[in-house]
Each structure stands twice: as structure tokens, then as C-alpha cells.
Amino acid sequence: MDTVNVRYIVNDVEAAIEFYRDALGFSVDVQPAPGFAALSRGALRLYLNAPGAGGAGQTLGDGGTPAPGGWNRFQFVVDDLDATVEDLRGRGSSFRSEIIQGNGGRQVLVDDPSGNPVELFEPKRG
Numbered sequence: 001m002d003t004v005n006v007r008y009i010v011n012d013v014e015a016a017i018e019f020y021r022d023a024l025g026f027s028v029d030v031q032p033a034p035g036f037a038a039l040s041r042g043a044l045r046l047y048l049n050a051p052g053a054g055g056a057g058q059t060l061g062d063g064g065t066p067a068p069g070g071w072n073r074f075q076f077v078v079d080d081l082d083a084t085v086e087d088l089r090g091r092g093s094s095f096r097s098e099i100i101q102g103n104g105g106r107q108v109l110v111d112d113p114s115g116n117p118v119e120l121f122e123p124k125r126g
Contacts, residue, residue, distance in 0.1 A: 068114035
């Protein structure tokens with residue numbers, strides 16, 4: 001399987017590492033500096049950049065600066081959405097909604113510590 005790379009701009013790389021590693025089971029592959037880390041889980045490699053750190057965190061030609069947040073996200077499939085949500089709530093995570101039932105299953109958006117959304121999805125069974 002090919003690796004899929006996603007880059008998120010985060011305010012605090014250490015807080016983001018804790019969220020993705022401890023709450024969602026990612027491994028920390030590389031953390032060469034305080035402003036960057038590379039994590040992975042399965043075929044997903046997640047790059048975390050602080051604003052101003054490395055090439056991806058630099059101010060753009062028009063003066064815009066990379067910032068966390070927005071609505072783009074990656075979907076993370078879980079076996080038990082209720083248990084995952086309960087665990088994340090216990091860790092103080094913020095959610096954008098309650099669990100939503102859709103045609104293919106149930107989902108919820110949880111924000112990482114910088115406000116980047118992660119979609120947690122439990123597929124419909126049977």
C-alpha cells in the first residue's frame with residue numbers, strides 16, 4: 001500500500017504529538033526540531049508544522065501565513081465510535097458536533113489541540 005502524506009499546521013507541535021500518539025495511536029517517526037514532527041499510522045504519514053517552521057510554515061509571497069483550522073480533514077476509521085469519543089472527551093478534546101448518523105455509518109469531527117479537524121468514522125455494519 002502506498003503511503004499517504006498529510007500536513008497540518010499546528011500551534012504547538014508537542015501538544016499535537018500527544019493528541020495523535022496517545023489518543024489516536026500514531027507513532028512518532030521523526031522530531032528533528034521543536035517546530036516539526038512526522039508521525040504515522042498504517043499508510044498515513046502525518047507531518048506537523050508550527051507556523052514559521054521549515055518551508056511549509058513560512059509566510060507566503062502575498063503576506064499570508066499558514067494557520068491551523070478549516071474544514072479539510074482526513075478520515076480515521078474506528079471500530080467503536082462511542083468508546084473513542086468517550087476516551088477523547090476524558091482527555092479534554094473538543095468536538096464540532098455530536099455523533100452524526102449517515103447512510104454509510106456514524107461520524108464525528110474532533111479537533112486536534114490546534115483546531116485541525118479529524119473525522120472519526122464507524123462504518124455501518126451488516
